[in-house]
Amino acid sequence: MMSExxxxxxxxxxxxxxxxxxxxxxxxxxxxxxxxxxxxxxYETTPVPPASGGWFVNGVVSVQTQLTPEALLFELRRIEQSMGRAAERARGADRSIDLDLLLVGSQVVEQPDLVLPHPRLHQRRFVLVPLCELDPNLRHPVFGVTMQELLHRLDDPSLVRLLMSAEKSIPGEDG
Incomplete structure (x- = not known):
């Protein structure tokens, strides 16, 4: 498989x-x-929907991968479980860690356990703000508009405030 x-x-x-x-x-x-x-x-963000554990810390990671979306999702779920997240994924519940596969290239996938692009990506400020930081001109493979355009159009009153700059978000990068 080619890298995406x-x-x-x-x-x-x-x-x-x-x-x-x-x-x-x-x-x-x-x-x-x-x-x-x-x-x-x-970014520190209000929970959507509100969760008892309070505000979230959210960010987005961009990777180059040769894995299929299914294989990458499997690895992300393995990481979640190794970090104490239950295999059952109740929507709106508090999370010790939450890893969501948002996009893989321009792939559109509709399977019972995997939908790409993420079905609520365009509705969530806490996803679009960090996504726009990484690549504001990235196009949504279904809607055909950029992430910046999606953010500009967004009707989501939730708060998203900068907590830690990108230089410090990847541990061990500065030695």
Whole structure:
């Protein structure tokens, strides 16, 4: 398989949220078949829908990968479970770590366990803000508009505030 650019949402609202996100990014960087990792800044965001654990820390990671979307999703779920997330994925529940496969190149996939692009990507400020930081001109493969255009059109009142700049979001990068 040829190499493609994939985008992964990273989030946590339990424990040391920032540290958990950094640990997840480190684990993603070690997946066989994943290279050229780049991470957005971390943002503190209101939970959508509201969760008892409070605000999330969210960011987006961009990777170059030779894995199929299914294989990459399998690896992301393995990382979530290794970091204490239950295999059952209740929507709206608190999460020690949440890894969402958002996009893989321009692939459109509709399977019971995998939909690409992520079906709610265009409705979520906490995804679009860090995604636009990485690549504002990235086009949504179904809607044909850029992430910046999706963000501009967005009717989502949730708050997204900068928590940690991108230079510090990937642990161990500065030695």
């Amino acid at each position: 650019r994939a985008y992964i949402g990273v989030g946590s609202n339990l424990g040391d949220r920032t540290l958990r996100c950094q640990e997840a990014i480190r684990a993603i960087s070690k997946i066989a078949g994943v290279t050229a990792i780049d991470a957005s800044s971390f």
